[in-house]
Amino acid sequence: MTRIGRIPILDLSPQLPDNLWPVKAFAGEVVPFGATAFREGHDLIGAMLLLTSPDGTLTRHPMSPGAPGTDRWETEVLLGSQGRWQYRVRAYADEWATWHHNASVKIPAGIDVELMFLIGAEMLATAGTDTGRPVAERRLFTTAAKTLGDVTASVDSRFTVLSDPKLLAAVAVRPITGLESVSEPRTILVERTRAGVGSWYEFFPRSEGAVRREDGSWQSGTFRTAAKRLPAVAAMGFDVVYLPPIHPIGRAYRKGPNNTLHAGPDDPGSPWAIGSAEGGHDAIHPDLGTLADFGFFLDAAKESGVEIAIDLALQASPDHPWVTEHPEWFTTLPDGSIAYAENPPKKYQDIYPINFDNDPAGIRAEVLRIVRHWIAAGVKIFRVDNPHTKPLDFWEWLIAAVAEEAPDVFFLAEAFTRPALLQGLGKVGFQQSYTYFTWRNTKEELEEFFDGLAHQTADFVRPNLFVNTPDILSEYLQFGGPAAFKIRAALAATAAPTWGLYSGFELYESVARPGAEENIDNEKYEYRPRDFAEAEKSGASLAPYLTLLNRIRAEHPALGQLRNLDVHTSEDEAMLVYSKFLDAPFTGTGEPDALVIVANVDPHSVRQTVVHLDVTRFGIAEGASFEVEDLITGARWTWTADNFVRLDAFTEPVHILHVKGPVT
Known part of the structure; x- marks a missing residue:
């Protein structure tokens, strides 16, 4: 038995390595599909994407040749509904294309x-x-056949069949084929749009409305x-509000201000304890x-157009x-004490980590019960703390179990960890993940990072x-x-469909606790009420x-996609350039949407340079000029592929340019 079809089809994409789990997408995402297909000799082939939606509807999408010489076939499709999709690739001998090529060469040459x-x-x-074709198309083919076979007509009149636009359009949609192969199916799990697109805002509810007593x-x-x-959060354009743990906080080894080991009687402690x-x-x-x-809070969020995580x-x-009811769920050390959490040199004496190997069935049942409890209360989004310190198979099981009962629920992984583990969490089901973004700051780092997110x-x-x-x-x-x-x-809001910030960012809070990469007087350990209204009034x-930024995101569908980011070049080591493009069939407006982002990533300088754009990546013909509008300042310029740019970090360090010109 052979493992390959008459026309080989290899390297399907999208798919996960080893094809152990389905590819992830979200409703409204434009997904690029590809396959390598070829045959022996010089006869031409074609390829077709066969896409089956969750309700069983089969659609066919012609695939186009990729880069010359690669035998790669490609197409893009917007996946509009939630659920499990399947796709196959059909490769076939393109009898029309082969004949058309040969006839175009031979007939003029006699x-x-x-x-x-x-x-x-x-x-x-x-x-x-072929009764499988529309009647009008069959008549079109029959007429063309008679024209070609009319030996009494001139060669020139018969040759016009090769350029008949109606005939060419018909065979482009339903090719005339011979030999064929069909690949094995691949699965794409399409989740709800909020699982892929959103603006997050984190705050501690205990600080909002906190009052100092006499x-x-x-x-x-x-x-x-x-x-x-x-x-106010919704007015800024944020659509998800994330709350740190809302549960009772232990008193044993409670941490005081700035992570001190001794808390006073009125110190609230870390909500993660x-x-x-x-x-x-x-x-x-x-x-x-x-x-x-809490229900009142959820209702208020819904009224403001915000979801709660x-x-x-x-x-x-x-x-x-749990410590007294299920001591087996923790790790007991040889001296009889229970191991507390550590990430040397950090120590978390107020937290006991769970040992998932002692009673896995009991732990699984309890966690699923807890998640069900909060889903019943109205929660559909969970931000998971340190998932990389728990077994991967546990998360695979939990996320699948929850999805079976509540497919609108999704999980964000706080996965600040090694690449293999971070990616593993995504593969087994986590719908979102924190990343290394906070530590990618130079132009070179960001180019590599953004390209990896979009294309790898x-x-x-x-x-x-x-x-x-x-x-x-x-x-x-x-x-x-x-x-x-x-x-x-600006980078976070434009580079990915989902971004977020923790409260206080808008007040430029930047003073760190000595020796730590976190705010002094950290809100994890104390109340931190803020006067946002006064700061806005004073311009601070x-x-x-x-x-x-959030309004720009809402108005430009290209920013709601991940896979469409392309990095361009500049002649300055601090000037980062990338574009986002969404073609007209996918925008919902009938017009393409193209943005070019130019950022001076050195916050201490004024930079000027020439940026070089591959304009074909956002729908402009080579050599054409086009109009751009800066969505930050409203300024307009006429640009080409090469443009002088000056960005002053102390005024406006970033251009978000909407391409207004001849996008085709």
């Missing part, structure tokens, strides 16, 4: 003229009897006071309110009910480009001033710029 006409006439006559202690904010922040006498992962911290108050942190404080891992890693977190205040932000905040926000807020 070689085998009548033979070529006879071959063409018989081929079209046979196609004219004795200097704090009264915690609640879900009801935090709900008052939601309209989950569990106390008040309950564990299925409970709400009493200071925040009740389950009914909560934290799934599978760990426990020493006070968690897009089938299984869907990046969420957070610019900061409670744990990450990069050196770039610490020392780059307001320009650094603008640059990082980045909120208007963030609002503009």
Whole structure:
């Protein structure tokens, strides 16, 4: 038995290495399909994508040759509905194309003229009897066959059949074929659009509405006071609000301000130290309110057009009910103590990690129960804390089990870890992932990073480009001033369909705790109410710029795609250039959408250089000039493939240019 068809079809894409899991996409994503197909000799072949939607509808999409000499065939399709799609590639001997090529060469040269006409006439006559074709098409083929076979007509009149536009259009849609092969099927799991496109905003509900008492202690904010922040977040264009853990916090080894080992009686502790006498992962911290108050918060979010993501942190404080009810779920050391969490030199004495190998069935049942509990409460998005410290097979099982019951639920992996593990989490099911974006700052680093996201891992890693977190205040932000905040926000908002930030970013919070890459007076360990309105009033807020970025994202569908990013070049080591392009059939407007982003990634300088564009990557013909509009400033210029650019980091460090010219 042979393993290959009469016309070989190899290297299908998209597919995951080893084809162990389905490719990921989201509803509305434009997915590039490809295959290598060829045959012996010089006869021409064609290729067709056979795509089956979740409801069983089969559609056919002609594939076009890729780069010359590669035998690669390609097409792009927008996958519009959620569910499991299947695709195959059909490769076939293209009898029309082979004859058309030979006839175009031989007949003008006077070689085998009548033979070529006879071959063409018989081929079209046979196609004219194909009852699988529309009647009008069959008549078209029959007429053309008679013209070719009319030996009384002139050669020139018969030769016009080769350029008949109606005939060419018909065979382009339904080729006249001979030998064929069909590949094995591949699966694409298409998830809801929010799993692939969104603007995230993180805040601590306990800080929103927190009030200092007369004795200097704090009264915690609640879900009801935090709900008052939601309209302002939505007004900035954010559509997902992520909350750190909302559960009771343990008191044993509770951390004080700035991660000190001794907490005062009124210090709230880290919300990631989950569990106390008040309950564990299925409970709400009493200071925040009740389950009914959480429901009020969810309703307020929905009214503002925002979804709520909560934290799934599978760990426990020493006070968690699990510690006494299920001590086997933890690691007991030889001295009888339970191992706490460590990431040397960091130590988390207030947190016990779970040992997933001691009672895997019991742990799985409990975690699924917890996730079901919050889904029943109205949660559809979970941000997972440190998933790379848990077994990969556990996540594969959990995500599949949840998807079977609630396909709209998705999970974001806080996967700051090695590439193989980060990518593995995506392969087994995580719909989104944090990335190394916060540590990619130079032009060279960003070029490699963005190209990899768009063209190397897009089938299984869907990046969420957070610019900061409670744990990450990069050196770039610490020392780059307001320009650094603008640059990082603009890059994150334009390079990937999903991006996010942690509250305080818009206030340029940049002072780090000595010896750490995180904010001083970190909100993980204390209340941090902020006066956003006063900052905006005084002009000390980045909120208007963030609002503009999210508006640009909403107005330009090209920014809602991941795979369409192309890196271009400049003559300056700090000037990063890339484009995003979405062709007219996919935009929903009937017009193509093309953007060119030019960023001065050095927040301390004014840079000027010449940028060089491959304009064909965003729909412009080589040698053509075109109009661009800067969506940040409103300025307009006429550009070509080579353009002088000057960007002042202290005023506007980034161009987001909408290509207004002759996009075709």
